[in-house]
Amino acid sequence: IKDKEWWKETVIYQVYPRSFKDSNGDGVGDLPGLISKLDYIQSLGVGLVWLNPIYASPNDDNGYDISNYEAISPIFGTISDFNTLLAGLHARGIKLVMDLVVNHTSDEHPWFVESRKSRDNQYRDYYHWWPAEKGKPPHRYSFFDKKGEAWQYDAATDSYYLHYFSNKQPDLNWENPKVRQEIYQMMKFWLDKGIDGYRLDAISYISKDTTWPVLTKKELVEKYDNDWSYFYARGPKLHEYLHEMNQEVLSKYPNMVTIAETPGIEKEDALKFVHDDRKELHMLYHFKGMGLGYSKEGFKRPDPKGYSLPEFKKLYTEWNDVFAKEGWGTIYLGNHDQPRMLSRWGNDAPEFRVPSSKLLMTFLLTMRSTPIFYNGDELGMANIKFESIQDYRDIETLYMFHYLQAQNEDVDQFIKDQQYGARDNSRTPFQWNATPCAGFSTCDPWIRVNADHVYINQEAQDADGNSPLNYFRHLVQLRKDHLELIYGDYHLYDADHKQVYTYTRTLEKTATLVILNFSNDLVQYLIPKTLHKKEFQLISNNETSLQQEGHELALLPWQALIFKLK
Ligand code: ISL
Known part of the structure; x- marks a missing residue:
């Protein structure tokens, strides 16, 4: 295997601190709360925690508006809590990546x-x-x-x-070398404390064309697919700045990792960020998958036809190919900016919730990319689907509501759409147990707890051998034990099959076959002919039964199978 790296072999677990665990009963998650759950995080087998912003902030955008980069927000705790957290993670063999938000600051900075x-x-x-x-x-x-x-x-x-984001998030002027130096110094401040890297927020937007050309509606539609993020993402000096950041900071900490959030980029742009020879960043995450299943109308409006599996397969296969020989990718199906992955890509109805959340885990943990899991997805947490604007806390939903209202758009429809796509769906408190506040807090949390916590919670799942949680642990271990699941080549079969996603991962003589029934139906499925001469050894099944006759499988709804091929 060439270019082995720890960050290619790890599984990333994203913690949204505001909603993870509240220790002092103020309704907001905090660092002591998170510290009290480190054994749980260790029990998952993950190797890297990405922590959303915990710096001083007026919280216009839940910490993505920073007023002091070198201070911990008092709502989360103190710098000594931070030191305890970092030491606690490291003692458990888990690395820590912090959010780096440098496209903008708070207006209170x-x-x-x-x-x-x-x-x-x-x-x-x-x-x-x-x-x-x-x-x-x-x-x-x-x-x-x-x-x-x-x-x-x-x-x-x-x-x-x-301000590309809210008016309390003014964009920094990266053209100014002093700004860049301040940022590099600040990055070293945390790296010198021992953190293992950064997730770089909206990093594709940092370089602006300061001749401020007029962009017509026509150009926006024709050149940028009517989406400003494509216009913002490729500023003239973007890569010059990232290379400089690499030389001034990253290269001085050889074991660190960077995960770039890159909205608005295309496949052709990806290696510019992460190709080894360019000396910029390590890994990125793109947004292409996140657009699937939305209608062209409205804001984050679900397409009534849903998304098509062949389209999904094509997208993830093409992105696999981007990194097949060089660079390295990440893969995710949800985070704090997306609805719950179960509700979006699986099926959160009671009869499908468990198998479909396990199927999605299987997909993420068997693709050739570093998987990123958002906290709660290991339990199969679902969208809360708020019915009233009053329940929402997220600036995106609130602003969009007022924006549409001012344009006389149908806000009732918007509220319905948000039940599917709102960011707050994934920001509800982590469900530790079945008590009224889900074991998250002792009092009214900052955002409502999902009522389904009475049956979807960590305590119940810990005790149930067939739970999504225990399946997750099993699969994380399986990935570690099968190097082909990390480094092996990916090959897609049956690209046009509308219900089943089939691929192999092959490393030298070792091959693994993954078969995923992405549907609510029982599917008669014939294993691809070219594999028939192989011997199949089942190594993982998210259901309790498997019906197989020769090369014919009767796949249960959302069944996920992994075979070792010989
Ligand atoms: O908002 C977008 C388009 O509607 C995205 O492309 C956006 O650029 C991207 O999601 C950036 O997100 C990150 O920065 C935001 C913050 O609110 C998010 O939580 C964060 O992940 C501003 O800091």
């Missing part, structure tokens, strides 16, 4: 507080400003602004500042 004071302030050029006497700046879209406008007028200096 001292840099911005200074920057907005006067046009000649020494921090003025830390952000992007447009003087009002030049007229209105060329339109830029904001993901979280109720007017959808990314330039916010600021009276103090009669100028506009740029």
Whole structure:
């Protein structure tokens, strides 16, 4: 095996600290809470924890608006809690990756507080400003602004500042070398404390074309698929900056890893970020899969036809091929910005919940990429499907609601759509047990607990040998024991089959076959002919029974099978 790396062999577990475990009864998860659950995390077999932001923040966007990069937010704890957390993880052989949010800061960050004071302030050029006497700046879209406008007028200096996200998240000016140096110093601050790397938030957006060209609606539609993230993602100096970051910081910490969040990139762009020779980053995660199953109409509106499995297979096969010879990928089906993977890609109805959540785990843990699991997915947690805007906490939902309302759009339909696609679906408290607050907290949590915690919870699943949780543990171990599941070549079979996803993973003489019934139906399935001369040895089955006659299988709904081939 060439280019072996620890971060290719690990399984990533994402912890959303606000919703994981509350230790002091204020309804918000915190570091002492997380520390009390480290044995649980260790029991999963995962090797790396990605922790969402825990820095000082006014929490306009749940910590993605940072006001001090080198301080822990008091709602989460103290720096000594952080040290305990890091030591506790390391003692258990688990690495820690922190979120690095450097496309923007909070408007309450001292840099911005200074920057907005006067046009000649020494921090003025830390952000992007447009003087009002030049007229209105060329339109830029904001993901979280109720007017959808990314330039916010600021009276103090009669100028506009740029914010791709909310108006409390002004974009940093990466053109300014001082800004870049401040960021590199800050990165070293945490690396010197011993963290193992960074997940780089919205990193594809950092470089801006500061000639601020006008982008017409027509160009947006024709060149960027009517999606601003494609326009934002490939700024002129993006790779120059990432290379510089590598030289100034990353290369000095040879064991660290970076996981780049790269919205708006295409397959052709991927290796530019992670090809070894370019000396930029290690791994990235793209958004292509996340677009499947949404209609072109509305905001995150489910397509009534759902998604087609052949399309899904094609997408994941093509992305496998991107990294087949060089670079390395990650794979995920949900995170804190997506609905629950079970509700989105499986089926959360009572009869299908268990097998389909196990099938999705099987998929993620047998593909040729580092899998990223979002906390709670190991239990098969489901979307909460709020019925009222009052229940929502997420800035994206709230802003979008007001934006659509202002445009006289159908907000009732929006609320229905959000039951499928809202980010808050995955942000509800972790379900530890069946007590009223799910064992997350002693009091009213910051966001409602899913009522299904009475039967979907960690305590119950721990005791049940057939639970999603125990299946997850078993499969994480299986991946570790079968090197072909990590490094082996991927080969797709039956690309056009509408219900079954079949592939092999082959390393030298060792081959594993994965058969996944992505449907609610019982499917008669003939194992691909080219494999018939092989001997099949079942090594994993997410159901209790398997009906096999020769090369014919009667696959149960959402059944996932793994065979060793000889
Ligand atoms: O919002 C988008 C398009 O609708 C995405 O492409 C967006 O750029 C991407 O999801 C960025 O997400 C990250 O940065 C956000 C934060 O709210 C998310 O939680 C974070 O994962 C702003 O910091």
